Amino acid sequence: MSWLIALxxxxxxxxxxxxxxxxxxxxxxxxxxxxxxxxxxxxxxGAVGLGAAFYYEKAVGAxxxxxxxxxxxxxxAFVAGALGAxxxxxxxITLRANQNVTGLALAIFGTGVGQYIGELMRVKEGGFVAxxxxxxxYFQNSPFPKALQxxxxxxxxxxxxxxxxxxxxxxxxxxxxxxxxxxxxxxxxAVGESPATADAAGINVGRYKYLxxxxxxxxxxxxGMVYIMTTAGCVWNHEGLSGEGWLAVALVIFCxxxxxxxxxxxxxxxxxxxxxxxxxxxFFPTQLxxxxxxxxxxxxxxxxxxRNNREKQPPASLGLAYFRExx
Amino acid sequence: MHTSEHKxxxxxxxxxxxxSPAAQWGIRIAAILxxxxxxxxxxxxxxxNPIAGYKTIVVxxxxxxxxxxxxxxxxxxxxxxxxxxxxxxxxxxxxIGAEGQITxxxxxxxxxxxxxxxxxxxxxxxxxxxxxxxxxxxxxALIPAFFKAKWGTNETLxxxxxxxxxxxxxxxxxxxxxxxxxRGSQQIAQFDSNACLPKVGGVYCGWIIVLILVFxxxxxxxxxxxxxxxxxxxESENTARYAGMNVxxxxxxxxxxxxxxxxxxxxxxxxxxxxxxxxxxAAGVGFTAITVAWLAQLNPFAMVGIxxxxxxxxxxxDSLQTEMxxxxxISDIITGVLLFFMLGCxxxxxxxxxxxxxxxxxxxxKEVGA
Numbered sequence: 001m002s003w004l005i006a007l008x009x010x011x012x013x014x015x016x017x018x019x020x021x022x023x024x025x026x027x028x029x030x031x032x033x034x035x036x037x038x039x040x041x042x043x044x045x046g047a048v049g050l051g052a053a054f055y056y057e058k059a060v061g062a063x064x065x066x067x068x069x070x071x072x073x074x075x076x077a078f079v080a081g082a083l084g085a086x087x088x089x090x091x092x093i094t095l096r097a098n099q100n101v102t103g104l105a106l107a108i109f110g111t112g113v114g115q116y117i118g119e120l121m122r123v124k125e126g127g128f129v130a131x132x133x134x135x136x137x138y139f140q141n142s143p144f145p146k147a148l149q150x151x152x153x154x155x156x157x158x159x160x161x162x163x164x165x166x167x168x169x170x171x172x173x174x175x176x177x178x179x180x181x182x183x184x185x186x187x188x189x190a191v192g193e194s195p196a197t198a199d200a201a202g203i204n205v206g207r208y209k210y211l212x213x214x215x216x217x218x219x220x221x222x223x224g225m226v227y228i229m230t231t232a233g234c235v236w237n238h239e240g241l242s243g244e245g246w247l248a249v250a251l252v253i254f255c256x257x258x259x260x261x262x263x264x265x266x267x268x269x270x271x272x273x274x275x276x277x278x279x280x281x282x283f284f285p286t287q288l289x290x291x292x293x294x295x296x297x298x299x300x301x302x303x304x305x306x307r308n309n310r311e312k313q314p315p316a317s318l319g320l321a322y323f324r325e326x327x
Numbered sequence: 328m329h330t331s332e333h334k335x336x337x338x339x340x341x342x343x344x345x346x347s348p349a350a351q352w353g354i355r356i357a358a359i360l361x362x363x364x365x366x367x368x369x370x371x372x373x374x375x376n377p378i379a380g381y382k383t384i385v386v387x388x389x390x391x392x393x394x395x396x397x398x399x400x401x402x403x404x405x406x407x408x409x410x411x412x413x414x415x416x417x418x419x420x421x422x423i424g425a426e427g428q429i430t431x432x433x434x435x436x437x438x439x440x441x442x443x444x445x446x447x448x449x450x451x452x453x454x455x456x457x458x459x460x461x462x463x464x465x466x467x468a469l470i471p472a473f474f475k476a477k478w479g480t481n482e483t484l485x486x487x488x489x490x491x492x493x494x495x496x497x498x499x500x501x502x503x504x505x506x507x508x509x510r511g512s513q514q515i516a517q518f519d520s521n522a523c524l525p526k527v528g529g530v531y532c533g534w535i536i537v538l539i540l541v542f543x544x545x546x547x548x549x550x551x552x553x554x555x556x557x558x559x560x561x562e563s564e565n566t567a568r569y570a571g572m573n574v575x576x577x578x579x580x581x582x583x584x585x586x587x588x589x590x591x592x593x594x595x596x597x598x599x600x601x602x603x604x605x606x607x608x609a610a611g612v613g614f615t616a617i618t619v620a621w622l623a624q625l626n627p628f629a630m631v632g633i634x635x636x637x638x639x640x641x642x643x644x645d646s647l648q649t650e651m652x653x654x655x656x657i658s659d660i661i662t663g664v665l666l667f668f669m670l671g672c673x674x675x676x677x678x679x680x681x682x683x684x685x686x687x688x689x690x691x692x693k694e695v696g697a
Contacts, residue, residue, distance in 0.1 A: 034483065036423070040663075087667060095674035100421045100483060101621040102670055104614045109663020115656035120373060123652065246491060253484050287502055291495030294488045301488070305480035314481055319421070 005156050007271065007278055012165055014231060015270025017042075017241075019168040020223030021248030022255065022262045023175050028085070028216035029252060030179060031209045032192040032317040033092060036103025038220050039245025040110015041084045045077035045221025046228040046241055047117040052076035053131050053139075053229070054121070066138030069131070070163060073139075073225055081221020082214045084110050089213040093206055096321045107245070114224075118236035130235045138163070139229040164226045169263060171219060176259040188212055192315035195322040205322060220248065247273075250297040256304065256312045269293045339681040351676050358672035359636075359665065366661035375651045387646025388639040392529065394646070399530045400600055402638035404429070404592050404609075407537040408616035409623065409630045410544045411588035414581050416617075417548060417625055418561045422582065424471065424486025425589045426613025427493045428464040430606075432590020433597040434497055435463030437515070437604040440522035440597070441505060449521045456522065456594055464590015465583040467493060472582030476575030490613070498606040505604075515604050524599035531599030538631075540588070545627040557581055589613070615662070622669045637662055 021038055028035045035041075053073040057064045088106050091097040121129045131139075142149055143166070144159040151159070179185040190198040191208045199205045227241045228234070251269055255261035272293050276286035304312050367377030388398045408425050415422035436456040444452060471489060474480035500515070507516035524531040548554040556577050560567045567574050592612075597604045615637060623629035644658030 036487070091667060091670050095671045097670040097673065098621060100423060101618055101666075104423065105618055105663055105666035105670065108611070108615065108618075108659050109667065112656045112659025112663055116369075116373075116654050116660055119654035119656060123654075243491070246487070249484070250488055250491075253488075285499055285503055287499040288495065290498075291492045294491045294495070298485060298488045298492070301485055302474055302478070302480055305474065305478040314484075318481075319483060 003278070005153065007275075008267070009156055009160055010274050010278075011267050011271030012161055013270070014273050015266035015268075016162070016165045016168050017223040017227035017231065017244055018248050018251055018269055019172060019262060019266035020164075020226055021220045021245060022223075022251040022266060023168070023172050023259050024081070024216040024219030024221075024223070025248055025252045026216070026255075026257055026259055026262065027175060027179075027219065028213045029257060029318055030192045030315055031188055031212040032195060032315055032320065032322070033089070033209055033213045034099050034103065034319040035085065035088055035106070035213060035217065036100060036249065037084060037088055037106025037110055037217075037245075038248050039243075040107040040112075040114070041081040041217050041221045042224030042227070042241060042245040042248070043111045043114025044080040044084050044117075045114075045224035046232075047114040047121075047224075047236065048080035049073040049077035049222070049225025050129065050131075050228050050234065050236055051117060051121055053135065053234075054125075054129050057131055057135055062134075064132075064135060066135055069135055070138055073229065074167075074222055077221045077225035078218035081224070082218035084113075084221070085214045085217020088217070089210050092321060093209050093213075096323065099319050099321065122236060128235075130233075136234050139234060162230055164230065168226075168266075172259040172263050179259065189315070192317055195317055199322075199324060205324075209322075220245070223248065247293060250294055253314075254293070254297045254300050256300070257314065337682065340678045341681055343677060343679050346676055354672050354676055355669060358668040362661070362665040362668035365664050365668075366657075369657060369660055369664075370647075370653060373653045373657070375647075375653055380647060380651065380653065383647050383650055384640065384643025387650070388642035394642060396529045398638050398642040399534055401641045402634050403530075403533040403537050404596055404600075404612045405616055405619060405638060406630055406634040407533070407540060407592040407595070408589055408612055409619040409634060410537070410540050410627055411585045411592065412617055412620040413544060413625045413627065413630075414548060414554075414557050415585045416620055418557045418578065418581050420472075420475070420561075420578060420582065421483040422468065422471075422486050422585055423483055423614070423617060424468065424489045425585075425616055426609045426611070427486070427490035428468050428586040428589035429593035429596065429609040429613055430490075430493045430497055431467035431586075432460035432464035432593030433604055433608045434493070434500070434593075435590070436460040436594035437505075437518075437597050440518045441516070444519035444522045447521070452521050453524065453598070456598060457591060460590040460594030461587040462590070464593060465587035468582045468586020468589070469579060472579045476578045494606050494609075497604065497608070501605055518598065518602045522598060523602050524595060531595070533595035533599045536591070536595065541627045541631060548625070548627075553577075553580070618666050622666065636665070640665075 021042055025035065025038050050073070053069045056069055056072050084106055088102055091102045092099050140162050142160050143163045148159040149155045179189060187198065187203045188208050190201070191203060191205050195205045224241055224244070227244055228236065232241065247269060251262060251265050255265040272289055276289045280286055363381070367381065370377045370380035387394055389395050408429065412422060412425055436459050439452065439456045439459055443455065447455065467489060471480070471482050471485040474485065475482045502513045505515045506512065507514055524533060526532065527535060548557070556567070556572055559570065559572065560574055560577050564574055593608060596608050601608065619630055619633045619637065623633050640658045640661055644655045647653045647657060648655040
């Protein structure tokens with residue numbers, strides 16, 4: 001039992017960066033923009049977010065306030081990702097460049113920028129960029145009082161996580177409410193399904209696409225920061241967060257473009273990422289656990305296309321540029 | 328009249344008539360120069376002189392024989408994979424799984440390098456590896472093509488996922504069944520010399536193969552019936568169907584060919600460049616090559632030039648790191664900026680902007696022109 005609880009809590013923590021990456025990408029894809037640059041934006045968010053916390057602490061010294069550092073890291077990562085997404089949005093929406101190619105270019109550019117900033121900080125600061133242990137606790141420990149965390153079972157399962165897990169859940173739920181329960185969300189989905197129809201109905205297609213891509217990129221980038229500050233231990237290492245962004249793209253498909261499903265999907269994917277540490281099966285090599293998220297995603301993709309359930313399809317205009325003049 | 332004038336937007340777009348090729352390339356070269364200026368700014372931010380930086384890139388990639396060879400080594404897989412992707416993109420089949428198809432091809436070729444090297448002489452062995460690489464990459468590409476043809480499964484997302492499945496599998500082979508003895512290194516043994524591609528001019532002979540492939544692909548896309556079918560399916564699937572073409576079959580055949588070429592690139596990387604197999608054998612080439620193919624307008628000859636630029640940047644950035652302490656990841660940034668500018672400039676080739684204020688002038692000009 002305690003083994004299972006430990007596995008679930010670890011899965012939730014590992015899944016939190018994915019949750020941000022996925023929810024941001026869902027917002028972007030719901031507007032019809034398939035932004036394959038998630039990996040790049042998450043890299044940028046990771047490096048810039050770490051930098052923000054690090055330089056804030058360096059400037060203020062021991063007086064550094066933990067909550068403020070967390071807030072700064074979130075803001076910096078969001079802005080970095082939003083800027084990356086802005087490039088993508090300008091190229092694909094205004095200049096009508098091919099979305100796949102632009103997304104891949106952003107992935108290359110963003111990983112480059114992330115690595116570059118990370119390396120530059122490392123060289124400038126004498127080979128090591130890490131926030132103090134004092135400050136780390138604000139990023140990695142539970143914000144709830146010890147008494148709540150000590151409740152058997154429930155304490156571990158509900159109150160033991162770092163602040164980003166709770167924030168991620170809030171963002172995902174708000175995103176779900178926005179997409180499914182508000183007029184603006186309905187318009188956004190209309191833009192993603194059929195931009196020409198939405199345009200004819202008087203919806204400003206360009207504005208919806210721009211805003212959702214940029215905000216979505218910002219949210220995804222926060223996931224990169226969360227990865228660096230929690231899973232990677234508040235240090236920039238050379239590997240960065242290789243693969244996390246692509247996994248987020250997979251998770252978007254797995255949860256069929258629903259932020260609610262992303263909640264448990266991210267826990268499942270997070271669990272599969274760490275399962276090799278905790279569960280050894282005699283008939284299945286542990287190294288293969290890491291490809292399971294992609295395998296199940298492919299299966300989901302195939303099943304949805306075969307069953308042709310209209311509720312569970314990709315947004316109809318996903319990946320296509322909208323040419324008003326060429327209707 | 329007056330009311331309608333108020334409603335004209337500030338900037339309108341109109342599709343251009345075909346621009347002259349010289350003007351097209353003028354715009355593209357201007358975009359490249361602008362991108363290099365922005366890249367220079369990035370070099371300046373890290374505290375180095377941009378001009379000295381670019382000089383280091385050029386000298387570091389082309390100046391010495393050994394550096395030039397390394398640049399060619401970067402160039403081979405990039406061009407080969409861009410050629411592989413061209414027919415898919417022509418068909419508007421967004422195959423972004425070249426990364427995985429390279430890895431699958433490399434894996435199949437490696438099987439023969441590891442377990443058949445002592446039973447076959449060099450030339451037959453290399454031929455078998457070549458064919459194994461092609462079939463491996465082709466089959467890996469055929470899976471998403473089959474589902475696309477049969478049920479319309481989204482190929483962009485499918486091919487993307489296939490990358491990480493095969494890369495993860497190779498990682499497993501590397502640390503498991505194919506790990507070299509004694510265990511613990513998480514590496515596959517170096518190939519027997521029989522299984523390594525011979526060198527021509529100091530670089531493994533893959534460069535000859537890809538250069539031949541440039542002509543073959545140009546011919547295939549432009550002068551064969553299959554190339555024509557690909558173009559028709561890309562323009563309009565309905566037209567192709569009315570013309571009696573077997574669209575699902577064309578999709579699967581094209582993807583098999585594309586995957587097979589990527590697989591051959593994988594074979595060349597394993598056998599020629601690395602003399603072994605590891606999970607990072609494709610190292611992002613599959614993704615960069617997509618941008619190469621697209622920027623070249625799917626023209627095989629233009630791909631040669633664009634691959635060369637990116638290969639020079641990649642090698643030059645290594646020199647930049649060792650000589651001027653600029654992180655080598657700057658090559659990714661400059662590559663990205665270059666791609667952004669070149670993607671953006673296509674817009675100005677295809678459209679012209681009409682400003683609201685200059686509307687009358689434009690109209691007059693048209694009349695004069697007519």
